[in-house]
Amino acid sequence: xxxxxxxxxxxxxxxxxxxxxxxxxxxxxxxxxxxxxxxxxxxxxxxxxxxxxxxxxxxxxxxxxxxxxxxxxxxxxxxxxxxxxxxxxxxxxxxxxxxxxxxxxxxxxxxxxxxxxxxxxxxxxxxxxxxxxxxxxxxxxxxxxxxxxxxxxxxxxxxxxxxxxxxxxxxxxxxxxxxxxxxxxxxxxxxxxxxxxxxxxxxxxxxxxxxxxxxxxxxxxxxxxxxxxxxxxxxxxxxxxxxxxxxxxxxxxxxxxxxxxxxxxxxxxxxxxxxxxxxxxxxxxxxxxxxxxxxxxxxxxxxxxxxxxxxxxxxxxxxxxxxxxxxxxxxxxxxxxxxxxxxxxxxxxxxxxxxxxxxxxxxxxxxxxxxxxxxxxxxxxxxxxxxxxxxxxxxxxxxxxxxxxxxxxxxxxxxxxxxxxxxxxxxxxxxxxxx
Amino acid sequence: xxxxxxxxxxxxxxxxxxxxxxxxxxxxxxxxxxxxxxxxxxxxxxxxxxxxxxxxxxxxxxxxxxxxxxxxxxxxxxxxxxxxxxxxxxxxxxxxxxxxxxxxxxxxxxxxxxxxxxxxxxxxxxxxxxxxxxxxxxxxxxxxxxxxxxxxxxxxxxxxxxxxxxxxxxxxxxxxxxxxxxxxxxxxxxxxxxxxxxxxxxxxxxxxxxxxxxxxxxxxxxxxxxxxxxxxxxxxxxxxxxxxxxxxxxxxxxxxxxxxxxxxxxxxxxxxxxxxxxxxxxxxxxxxxxxx
Numbered sequence: 001x002x003x004x005x006x007x008x009x010x011x012x013x014x015x016x017x018x019x020x021x022x023x024x025x026x027x028x029x030x031x032x033x034x035x036x037x038x039x040x041x042x043x044x045x046x047x048x049x050x051x052x053x054x055x056x057x058x059x060x061x062x063x064x065x066x067x068x069x070x071x072x073x074x075x076x077x078x079x080x081x082x083x084x085x086x087x088x089x090x091x092x093x094x095x096x097x098x099x100x101x102x103x104x105x106x107x108x109x110x111x112x113x114x115x116x117x118x119x120x121x122x123x124x125x126x127x128x129x130x131x132x133x134x135x136x137x138x139x140x141x142x143x144x145x146x147x148x149x150x151x152x153x154x155x156x157x158x159x160x161x162x163x164x165x166x167x168x169x170x171x172x173x174x175x176x177x178x179x180x181x182x183x184x185x186x187x188x189x190x191x192x193x194x195x196x197x198x199x200x201x202x203x204x205x206x207x208x209x210x211x212x213x214x215x216x217x218x219x220x221x222x223x224x225x226x227x228x229x230x231x232x233x234x235x236x237x238x239x240x241x242x243x244x245x246x247x248x249x250x251x252x253x254x255x256x257x258x259x260x261x262x263x264x265x266x267x268x269x270x271x272x273x274x275x276x277x278x279x280x281x282x283x284x285x286x287x288x289x290x291x292x293x294x295x296x297x298x299x300x301x302x303x304x305x306x307x308x309x310x311x312x313x314x315x316x317x318x319x320x321x322x323x324x325x326x327x328x329x330x331x332x333x334x335x336x337x338x339x340x341x342x343x344x345x346x347x348x349x350x351x352x353x354x355x356x357x358x359x360x361x362x363x364x365x366x367x368x369x370x371x372x373x374x375x376x377x378x379x380x381x382x383x384x385x386x387x388x389x390x391x392x393x394x395x396x397x398x399x400x401x402x403x404x405x406x407x408x409x410x411x412x413x414x415x416x417x418x419x420x421x422x423x424x425x426x427x428x429x430x431x432x433x434x435x
Numbered sequence: 436x437x438x439x440x441x442x443x444x445x446x447x448x449x450x451x452x453x454x455x456x457x458x459x460x461x462x463x464x465x466x467x468x469x470x471x472x473x474x475x476x477x478x479x480x481x482x483x484x485x486x487x488x489x490x491x492x493x494x495x496x497x498x499x500x501x502x503x504x505x506x507x508x509x510x511x512x513x514x515x516x517x518x519x520x521x522x523x524x525x526x527x528x529x530x531x532x533x534x535x536x537x538x539x540x541x542x543x544x545x546x547x548x549x550x551x552x553x554x555x556x557x558x559x560x561x562x563x564x565x566x567x568x569x570x571x572x573x574x575x576x577x578x579x580x581x582x583x584x585x586x587x588x589x590x591x592x593x594x595x596x597x598x599x600x601x602x603x604x605x606x607x608x609x610x611x612x613x614x615x616x617x618x619x620x621x622x623x624x625x626x627x628x629x630x631x632x633x634x635x636x637x638x639x640x641x642x643x644x645x646x647x648x649x650x651x652x653x654x655x656x657x658x659x660x661x662x663x664x665x666x667x668x669x670x671x672x673x674x675x676x677x678x679x680x681x682x683x684x685x686x687x688x689x690x691x692x693x694x695x696x697x698x699x700x701x702x703x704x705x706x707x708x709x710x711x712x713x714x715x716x717x718x719x720x721x722x723x724x725x726x727x
Contacts (some may be wrong), residue, residue, distance in 0.1 A: 132692040132700055133685045141704060148711050152718075159721070186725030193721050200717045207710050381525075 036401015
């Protein structure tokens with residue numbers, strides 16, 4: 001009977017082929033990526049002139065996208081590490097979803113930085129001649145470190161599942177079987193192997209937390225170490241981290257719903273998971289809202305001349321529509337939805353997750369661009385195009401391509417590997433039954 | 436066209452707007468442009484003219500940029516007398532050096548006239564600005580006890596003649612301006628055109644040799660214009676330049692970061708990467724356990 005239950009879990013959780021919907025989804029993502037690649041080709045050929053970035057706005061939607069990707073990647077440390085270390089068992093089915101979101105996001109965070117460079121062929125100079133004093137170098141180091149730790153944290157728990165997949169070779173194609181054998185043929189479910197693996201996962205869970213905090217704090221320092229209205233804040237590290245946890249959790253809500261619906265995983269990603277994740281998102285949205293109030297109220301109370309123009313631009317000026325849209329969709333509306341039990345049901349939570357992610361993207365845009373358009377010295381004798389920033393189609397295509405690329409990694413990963421840890425789920429059910 | 440105007444007039448009458456408004460729409464008077472020329476004798480070496488364009492807008496004079504103008508030697512705005520052309524900058528100014536080619540005209544007389552003529556633009560009609568000066572120069576010298584002697588002389592016929600009762604500033608060149616040599620801001624030249632000022636800035640930093648530039652200057656004089664004469668004296672304290680270029684600071688170049696930062700950063704990097712490398716070895720161990 002026990003064996004039968006185990007077999008059912010394996011059957012349910014083994015990776016499934018793309019259906020018709022999945023294939024269309026992948027084709028759409030590939031098309032967006034191709035458009036982004038074409039736009040990037042144009043940018044390489046003609047230079048950054050094809051973008052709307054000029055002398056004042058030198059960081060546009062590429063850097064907004066970078067901050068967004070770094071933010072979303074933090075969810076790996078929240079779900080996998082923080083919840084694991086605090087013995088929150090309900091998060092087990094969500095750990096791999098969170099980790100693959102983290103890995104794909106951090107990969108594209110690195111790539112989008114290269115896209116933002118006018119001469120990407122000189123990227124290696126960053127390593128040859130980088131200054132240790134520069135927060136940009138800290139960011140490069142910490143992103144690389146976080147990527148390695150995230151990959152290890154994805155790989156170690158995957159080893160027992162790889163064994164299961166190798167054993168079900170009738171379900172795998174030739175290439176997939178080869179890949180599984182290459183990655184995990186040495187895993188024999190030996191107690192010593194489990195012991196080492198458990199120890200490694202614990203070490204990774206501990207070490208990923210400071211690295212995750214560092215990655216987003218350093219990203220915030222890219223702004224906060226520059227004396228500009230809107231960036232000149234001692235609060236930026238905590239402000240960024242709270243926002244990052246929120247957007248990452250919103251992304252997990254979306255992924256939970258999509259995988260649950262598409263792969264029929266209702267037994268594993270239950271209503272209770274949405275309920276609990278919904279509560280987590282409410283808590284994180286409230287924390288982020290607190291930091292936002294702090295970030296805007298204090299300078300608005302003092303209204304220093306240099307800050308005034310920036311703040312009025314956000315509150316009532318040219319960025320007001322985006323600002324209030326971002327505040328409402330990233331925080332206020334999701335809080336209103338998820339605060340109620342009905343709002344934490346799968347579909348409503350999914351909508352709230354989408355609102356959080358979309359609002360958070362625009363929030364990143366608002367952190368980067370308005371400040372650059374409000375320098376301390378007034379703009380004079382500059383072309384009209386320098387005074388505003390409206391991204392060109394190439395920028396939108398590249399940014400869209402990078403987002404599609406991140407989604408493509410998650411989609412392909414879910415096609416190749418079990419998106420819910422099989423072995424961990426079986427072990428957990430067994431231990432629950434014994435208890 | 437006439438029919439159109441009648442309709443417009445009727446429309447405005449119906450609306451209760453006086454017909455005079457219509458007239459005001461048709462004839463827009465351009466504001467008057469005022470051109471002022473100033474002459475500068477720079478250390479008896481070069482001579483230049485500065486044209487300033489201003490206009491009364493909203494009840495006060497404002498500098499006017501983007502005005503094209505030509506500056507001539509003599510009052511005759513003839514092509515042969517042209518010294519230079521230009522367009523006024525943000526400060527409403529055009530600077531023209533008196534070139535060597537104008538020497539023949541320059542040496543003709545002890546007095547000299549100049550004229551500036553602006554070109555008609557959408558905003559302003561043509562304007563003229565004239566200047567007449569008497570050629571003058573300042574001689575500067577020093578005496579024992581750190582005394583500065585300056586002498587103003589003007590050209591009368593062919594002779595340099597001392598000029599009395601003209602205000603003169605005597606001081607030392609500092610940050611683009613003139614710092615007084617002592618507590619007296621200006622002097623008036625005596626009967627032999629002379630001014631004597633005691634230098635009391637004992638601890639003023641000079642260059643690496645302690646050199647200072649003494650300056651005697653007549654500013655905006657109606658007859659002589661702007662005159663300066665300079666002299667280098669070793670009356671300052673020697674400035675020893677110490678380079679911070681090789682210091683370890685947060686703003687220094689690569690390889691010169693502060694030691695505390697290097698220790699902190701490398702300790703963190705080594706610490707975290709040691710853990711990663713350790714875990715990779717653990718992975719190797721897991722592999723060996725499975726293979727063995």
